[in-house]
Amino acid sequence: MGSGIAEVAARAGLDVAVREINEGALEAGRKRLTSSFDRALRGGKISESDRDAALARLTFTTELEAFADRDVVVEAIAENERLKAEIFGTLDKVVTRPDAIFASNTSSIPIMKLGVATSRPEQVVGIHFFNPVPVQKLVEIVPSLLTSERTVAAAESFAAEALGKQTIRSTDRAGFVVNALLVPFLLSAIRMLEAGLAAADDIDNGMVLGCAHPMGPLKLCDLIGLDTIKGVADSMYAEFKEPLYAAPPLLLRMVDAGLLGRKSGRGFHTYTR
Numbered sequence: 001m002g003s004g005i006a007e008v009a010a011r012a013g014l015d016v017a018v019r020e021i022n023e024g025a026l027e028a029g030r031k032r033l034t035s036s037f038d039r040a041l042r043g044g045k046i047s048e049s050d051r052d053a054a055l056a057r058l059t060f061t062t063e064l065e066a067f068a069d070r071d072v073v074v075e076a077i078a079e080n081e082r083l084k085a086e087i088f089g090t091l092d093k094v095v096t097r098p099d100a101i102f103a104s105n106t107s108s109i110p111i112m113k114l115g116v117a118t119s120r121p122e123q124v125v126g127i128h129f130f131n132p133v134p135v136q137k138l139v140e141i142v143p144s145l146l147t148s149e150r151t152v153a154a155a156e157s158f159a160a161e162a163l164g165k166q167t168i169r170s171t172d173r174a175g176f177v178v179n180a181l182l183v184p185f186l187l188s189a190i191r192m193l194e195a196g197l198a199a200a201d202d203i204d205n206g207m208v209l210g211c212a213h214p215m216g217p218l219k220l221c222d223l224i225g226l227d228t229i230k231g232v233a234d235s236m237y238a239e240f241k242e243p244l245y246a247a248p249p250l251l252l253r254m255v256d257a258g259l260l261g262r263k264s265g266r267g268f269h270t271y272t273r
């Protein structure tokens with residue numbers, strides 16, 4: 001989702017620094033961004049000169065130090081609490097702006113856990129985007145118990161006024177608003193497939209043609225990434241101990257097998273990249 005967030009911010013006229021863990025990941029991210037810009041160009045959503053201007057506003061780096069002077073930093077790494085807390089601890093040391101906003105795009109990890117990894121928990125907030133970021137209008141704004149009202153207002157203004165998204169506020173509970181409703185539905189679809197009740201295409205067609213969903217639940221799992229679904233389910237299960245949030249064995253096996261959905265070429269469906 002990081003590339004989608006960077007794209008939306010650059011198209012909105014902001015100066016954006018993108019950091020990836022190594023050169024390979026950086027190149028892959030740059031390619032994703034370029035092809036998404038090209039898609040917007042083909043679809044007539046952006047002119048060639050606006051695309052070039054947006055691309056010129058993006059810088060790519062492997063160094064976290066590039067964020068020293070930033071107003072807003074949005075973390076969008078894998079759903080792993082330990083890694084996210086480590087990144088927030090490092091960002092706290094690296095970002096020199098005293099009033100910077102430290103945001104996480106986490107779907108399910110408590111913002112409080114990330115806030116207390118810094119010396120500035122009042123400046124840490126959830127800014128949660130949805131896939132595909134350039135298309136979905138919603139952003140969830142998630143203050144922790146220690147987030148200041150100034151930070152929440154700045155996060156809302158960043159998402160709504162700067163990026164043109166629509167915001168809702170959520171309490172800092174795993175899953176927030178949308179995933180608390182969506183993830184049990186997606187896990188139910190996986191359990192239905194696992195139980196042999198119906199084929200993947202039939203489950204997907206059922207919800208698309210019967211309930212007018214834009215895509216079926218198994219295709220949506222593939223779009224989000226099966227590792228991400230597992231990470232979100234694990235966080236929600238850890239928080240509430242509700243069986244409906246427990247990742248089904250089929251999901252666990254597919255993640256172990258590297259069948260992660262669109263990004264790996266195969267999940268519940270197969271994709272050509």
Ligand SMILES: CC(=O)CC(=O)SCCNC(=O)CCNC(=O)[C@H](O)C(C)(C)COP(=O)(O)OP(=O)(O)OC[C@H]1O[C@@H](n2cnc3c(N)ncnc32)[C@H](O)[C@@H]1OP(=O)(O)O
Pocket residue numbers: 036039043106107129130131132133134135136179182214215220224228232
């Ligand atoms: C896990 C979490 O924490 C959070 C989450 O992300 S939960 C997931 C939330 N997302 C969803 O539920 C997605 C539901 N699905 C959809 O909205 C749609 O199926 C979809 C937008 C993904 C694709 O739509 P579609 O009609 O099947 O395909 P398509 O016609 O190719 O695309 C529709 C539009 O979206 C654009 N689009 C599709 N994928 C895109 C992408 N990856 N990037 C940019 N634009 C994209 C297309 O250009 C097209 O735009 P126009 O209508 O202006 O031409």
